Amino acid sequence: MALRPVHVNIKAVDSSAVGRFWAEALGWSAYDAGVxxxxxxxxxxxxxxxxxxxxxxxxxxxxxxxxxNRTHLDLATTSSAHQAELVARLRDLGATPVDVGQGDVPWTVLADPEGNEFCVLEPREVYRDTGPIAAVVCDSADPRAMARFWDEALDWTLHEATADRAVLRSAKAVGPYLEFLRTPDARTAPDRVHLDLQPYPGEDKEAEAARLRTLGATDLDLGQGDAPWTCLADPEGHEFCVLSLS
Incomplete structure (x- = not known):
C-alpha cells in the first residue's frame, strides 16, 4: 500500500486568475476542472x-x-540569464518580491498575485531534469521525523534525511522533489498550499487514510463537509488530502 502525490493544491479567491498566472509562469496550460x-x-x-x-x-x-505559507514551490532555472529573465517575466505577470527573512541568497523570493510565496532558484545541477517546478518545499521543525512519516506514506524514494533537510522524489526519478527544511517558524495560520495524494487503482482510499493515521496523521476539518476526499495533517500539522480514485 502506498500513495502518490498527484498535484499541489493552492487556495485562491480568484482561482481562474491565479491559475492563469501559474500556467504562464510554468509555460503550461490552465484547464477548467469544474469549480x-x-x-x-x-x-x-x-x-x-x-x-x-x-x-x-x-x-x-x-x-x-x-x-x-509553510509550503511553497521552488522553480528551476538553467542559467543565471534564465533566472533573471524568469524573475522579470513573473513580475510582469503580477508577482511581487517578498521578504521572508531570506537575507542575501542567490535565489529570488516572490509571491503570486494572491500572496502565495515561491522561489526562483539559481541554476542547480540537481534540478536539471525536474521540469519547471524544482521542488515542493515545506518548513519543518524536525526534517528527520518528516522523512520517517512521508517515506512510509508515499511510494517515493527517500534521498536524504538529516537534522536540517529531508528530500524525497518519485521512484522513477522524474518530476519535482519533495523537501522538508528545518526552520524555527511556528505555524500561525492554516496552509493555503498543500499536496493532494491518491491511491493507485485497486487500492482503497479509506484503508490508505487509516494507514496514515497509524503513522501519526490526524484528521482535519477544513469545512469540507461530505467530500469525496479525506483531509489529514502530518505529525507537524502540514495539511494534505487523500483523493478518491474517481
Whole structure:
C-alpha cells in the first residue's frame, strides 16, 4: 500500500486568475476542472500526469493572511540569464518580491498575485531534469521525523534525511522533489498550499487514510463537509488530502 502525490493544491479567491498566472509562469496550460482551475503541461489535460505535479487552484472566500505559507514551490532555472529573465517575466505577470527573512541568497523570493510565496532558484545541477517546478518545499521543525512519516506514506524514494533537510522524489526519478527544511517558524495560520495524494487503482482510499493515521496523521476539518476526499495533517500539522480514485 502506498500513495502518490498527484498535484499541489493552492487556495485562491480568484482561482481562474491565479491559475492563469501559474500556467504562464510554468509555460503550461490552465484547464477548467469544474469549480477549480487545473494547471498542467500543455497539449491537453492529463490527470494525474505521469511525470509532473500539476497545480489545482481551488476557490475560497477569504484572502491569504500576512502569515507565510509553510509550503511553497521552488522553480528551476538553467542559467543565471534564465533566472533573471524568469524573475522579470513573473513580475510582469503580477508577482511581487517578498521578504521572508531570506537575507542575501542567490535565489529570488516572490509571491503570486494572491500572496502565495515561491522561489526562483539559481541554476542547480540537481534540478536539471525536474521540469519547471524544482521542488515542493515545506518548513519543518524536525526534517528527520518528516522523512520517517512521508517515506512510509508515499511510494517515493527517500534521498536524504538529516537534522536540517529531508528530500524525497518519485521512484522513477522524474518530476519535482519533495523537501522538508528545518526552520524555527511556528505555524500561525492554516496552509493555503498543500499536496493532494491518491491511491493507485485497486487500492482503497479509506484503508490508505487509516494507514496514515497509524503513522501519526490526524484528521482535519477544513469545512469540507461530505467530500469525496479525506483531509489529514502530518505529525507537524502540514495539511494534505487523500483523493478518491474517481
Amino acid at each position: 477549480t482551475t487545473y494547471v498542467g503541461p500543455a497539449g491537453g489535460l492529463v490527470w494525474p500526469d505521469p511525470v509532473f505535479l500539476g497545480i489545482d487552484v481551488v476557490p475560497v472566500p477569504g484572502p491569504k493572511t500576512a502569515a507565510k
